[in-house]
Amino acid sequence: MKRTVYRELDLSPGFxxxxxLLGLIAAAGLGAAWYMEHYGxxxxxxxxxxVWGLPHVFAIFLIVAASGALNVASLAxxxxxTMYKPxxxxxxxxxxxLLAGGLAVLVLDLGRPDRLIVxxxxxxxxxxxxxxxxxxxxxxxxxxxxxxxxxGRGFGRFIRPAxxxxxxxxxxxxxxxxxxxxxxxxxxxxxAAIMAPLFIAMSLSFGLAVFILFxxxxxxxxxxxFGQDLLLRLGRLLGLFIAxxxxxxxxxxxxxxxxxEHHDIESFILFGDSIxxxxxxxxxxLIGGVVPLILVTLPTHGVSRVAIKLACALVIVxxxxxxxxxxIGGQVYPLALFPGMEVRSxxxxxxxxxxxPSLPEFLLGIGGVALALAIAAIGMKSLRFxxxxxxxxxxxxxxxxxxxxxx
Amino acid sequence: MTTRRQFLRDSxxxxxxxxxxxxxxxxxxxxxxxxxxxxxxxxxxxIDVANCPEGCSTCVSACSNxxxxxxxxxxxxxxxxxxxxxxxxxxxxxxxxxxxxxxxxAEPPCVDVCPTGASxxxxxxxxxxxxxxxxxxxxxxxxxxxxxxxxxHEPLQNQKPHAPRGKGTVESCTLCVHRVDGGRLPACVExxxxxxxxxMLFGDLNDPETxxxxxxxxxxxxxxxxxxxxDPGVSYENL
Amino acid sequence: xxxxxxxxxxxxxxVSLWPPSGPxxxxxxxxxITVPKPAKGKGERCVDDTxxxxxxxxxxxxxxxxxxxxxxxxxxxxxxxxCIDCHAVxxxxxxxxxxxxxxxxxxxxxxxxxxxxxxxxxxxxxxxPGGTAKASAGKSNTAAxxxxxxxxxx
Numbered sequence: 001m002k003r004t005v006y007r008e009l010d011l012s013p014g015f016x017x018x019x020x021l022l023g024l025i026a027a028a029g030l031g032a033a034w035y036m037e038h039y040g041x042x043x044x045x046x047x048x049x050x051v052w053g054l055p056h057v058f059a060i061f062l063i064v065a066a067s068g069a070l071n072v073a074s075l076a077x078x079x080x081x082t083m084y085k086p087x088x089x090x091x092x093x094x095x096x097x098l099l100a101g102g103l104a105v106l107v108l109d110l111g112r113p114d115r116l117i118v119x120x121x122x123x124x125x126x127x128x129x130x131x132x133x134x135x136x137x138x139x140x141x142x143x144x145x146x147x148x149x150x151x152g153r154g155f156g157r158f159i160r161p162a163x164x165x166x167x168x169x170x171x172x173x174x175x176x177x178x179x180x181x182x183x184x185x186x187x188x189x190x191x192a193a194i195m196a197p198l199f200i201a202m203s204l205s206f207g208l209a210v211f212i213l214f215x216x217x218x219x220x221x222x223x224x225x226f227g228q229d230l231l232l233r234l235g236r237l238l239g240l241f242i243a244x245x246x247x248x249x250x251x252x253x254x255x256x257x258x259x260x261e262h263h264d265i266e267s268f269i270l271f272g273d274s275i276x277x278x279x280x281x282x283x284x285x286l287i288g289g290v291v292p293l294i295l296v297t298l299p300t301h302g303v304s305r306v307a308i309k310l311a312c313a314l315v316i317v318x319x320x321x322x323x324x325x326x327x328i329g330g331q332v333y334p335l336a337l338f339p340g341m342e343v344r345s346x347x348x349x350x351x352x353x354x355x356x357p358s359l360p361e362f363l364l365g366i367g368g369v370a371l372a373l374a375i376a377a378i379g380m381k382s383l384r385f386x387x388x389x390x391x392x393x394x395x396x397x398x399x400x401x402x403x404x405x406x407x
Numbered sequence: 408m409t410t411r412r413q414f415l416r417d418s419x420x421x422x423x424x425x426x427x428x429x430x431x432x433x434x435x436x437x438x439x440x441x442x443x444x445x446x447x448x449x450x451x452x453x454i455d456v457a458n459c460p461e462g463c464s465t466c467v468s469a470c471s472n473x474x475x476x477x478x479x480x481x482x483x484x485x486x487x488x489x490x491x492x493x494x495x496x497x498x499x500x501x502x503x504x505x506x507x508x509x510x511x512x513a514e515p516p517c518v519d520v521c522p523t524g525a526s527x528x529x530x531x532x533x534x535x536x537x538x539x540x541x542x543x544x545x546x547x548x549x550x551x552x553x554x555x556x557x558x559x560h561e562p563l564q565n566q567k568p569h570a571p572r573g574k575g576t577v578e579s580c581t582l583c584v585h586r587v588d589g590g591r592l593p594a595c596v597e598x599x600x601x602x603x604x605x606x607m608l609f610g611d612l613n614d615p616e617t618x619x620x621x622x623x624x625x626x627x628x629x630x631x632x633x634x635x636x637x638d639p640g641v642s643y644e645n646l
Numbered sequence: 647x648x649x650x651x652x653x654x655x656x657x658x659x660x661v662s663l664w665p666p667s668g669p670x671x672x673x674x675x676x677x678x679i680t681v682p683k684p685a686k687g688k689g690e691r692c693v694d695d696t697x698x699x700x701x702x703x704x705x706x707x708x709x710x711x712x713x714x715x716x717x718x719x720x721x722x723x724x725x726x727x728x729c730i731d732c733h734a735v736x737x738x739x740x741x742x743x744x745x746x747x748x749x750x751x752x753x754x755x756x757x758x759x760x761x762x763x764x765x766x767x768x769x770x771x772x773x774x775p776g777g778t779a780k781a782s783a784g785k786s787n788t789a790a791x792x793x794x795x796x797x798x799x800x
Contacts (some may be wrong), residue, residue: 024528037575039561039562040559040560040562040574040575041484041558041560041575042481042484042560042561046484046558046560047483047484047560048484048486048487048554048556048557048558049483049485049554051545051548051549051558052545052549071434098444109543109556110542110543110575111542111543111544111545111559111574111575111576111577112541112542112543112575112576113542115540115541115542115543116542118523118540118542119523119542120521122523122524122525122540123522123523123524124518124521124523124524125520126518126519127519127520127521127522127523127546128520129520129522129544129546130523133522180546182522184520184549184550185516185552186516186518186549186550186551186552187549187551234520278517301499331549333554335552335554336632337492337494337507337552337553337554337631337632338494338631340497341494341495341497342493342494342495342496342497343493343494343495344492344493344495345490345491345492345493345507345569346482346487346490346491347487347490347554348482348483349490349492349507349554353483353485356493361515
């Protein structure tokens, strides 16, 4: 089999332009974080009912996508799909970058970001949050070691065990992230074990979509080839993951609908007249599920690269909306202090809370995205992550060329 | 300069005076035991809803004065340690008004979820936030079934010396721990009694001889969200 | 490259081990610096030797804070509230200044030492208005309340 040759990105004006742009956005995010820290969360849309706002949506999306970005590496090392091997390094790099971006947002949205050291020195091991601190930092260490086995000379025999550890760890990580919500007994929209597998399915889908778009862009910008067959295969895999997300979403809501105690919250999300109902059906289900599923499965003749890339973009948009509906939609619904009773108070008991995301929140969130992409770009520039070619002949020399596949 | 030994001797002498200076009987027993608040005591509250008139918010303003929180014109972000909640039965239209604050649960979800251990339960059952190690993640606010906690959204000044509170941390009813430690009643209970309602009763739930224990044993009481099994320290009578 | 680095390292070590430039130089240096003179507190003496307090107040406060918050130990001796009550510095209006003011007791030294503290983001940096008077008024009620509670418990 042909040896894959990896090469750093060139320091082209195009690269510098992209990196500069990402740096600017990340700087704006940092400025927004400073502004929120200086004046307090009063400058955000968050309040005592909606305590986690847009930054958490960005952070959770990035963290979930981070573990999913490792899919391709796992396919290569754990499931022995050799054609994905050339992209395994990039998959690990993107996973680390996305996690770093997500955590940066999460940490900068704390009420006391200056006390990060406290979070690293005081632990309450009954808290799933505290476990997640170890799951996240452990993910960095394990994926870094996994990358080292791939890129260091003479460590090849460790790739498979390292790949296994990383695979198991990323499943644990997403289980932990989902359980942040799944273990909340107080809020009706959460408190369900299905949150963990749902988040795993989401990570598989969002992470792969981000990976495909990111790899495609990187290849295009650095003049590398990205094979038609490869894209098609990745697209079909994405279809499977989209279906999994739709499945778990359906089970989540059907289970809740069955219990009379959850009828109110379910009718609020599914059949209400609020923005969250629109976001759920139009954003999450239609744009993020049904349409991309059709795009990646239907066109067996005359496959269009555009269709698959569009599907990826839709999965990202729909996925973001899904996290928004889970995080914000679940919080605006009032707590049931006295189930079955009508409740009123000066503290917004018994009313649907409002939440209006503010500009600083958005800047902080998008800054985290830019930071993640910038880390990945700097990584590709400094070390040999990206193969010289991802053309179909390069990744799978034994393949039977397809006929009739045109752009 | 003081030597280490001298310092230890000084502080030792001081601890001795502390033990004999304790005010409440329950505390005196507790501190003789291990110098700590006794595990035998569990502070709790019984609220007689029949004696709690709608429109009266004496307890709320007493708490606000005592602890220095209050209306700053931002109803969505202002802290509320205690609030009056109106509960109406949708069928019979029967209406009740009652105060809701931190319920000082025996199994507090806020303590379970806190990553740093800032949210904790004292040996005597009072649930507090150690603001020195609170990082402001607000996970406890997600976990509390009573919406008892508030996040401080703005920089503050001129706090009460006995009730420190500051931007970026989470806070809630402390059961007036600074008063209880000094052998005094929580401000809300005192104010309710002073207003002649006597709707709030404070005491040790673990001692069967206290009035609160007797009343809880003799009358049917309700706890909010008792179904969650978290055993709130606040009970409601005639609800 | 490695050789040059080694030479630099040796030089750095040599400079750091060089004997200090003698007492005269130190005196000269000190004379140029305005050493902070924090205002005297109330009463005869501090809760401990001044030297000891200067070096150890932070650990005393840190220790006391955990005892107070977690175990309800409200002894005055090493409490921040006690420090604030005793070391309040009055402004021009005769009212104790808050930590925003550079004249504040804590700030006189902390500004000099460039040590930023965040105590006063939450804690009051001056005694309660009316100060000890109000606190003692509260105390006089204690007896009555104690008997109320005692009555309940019997």
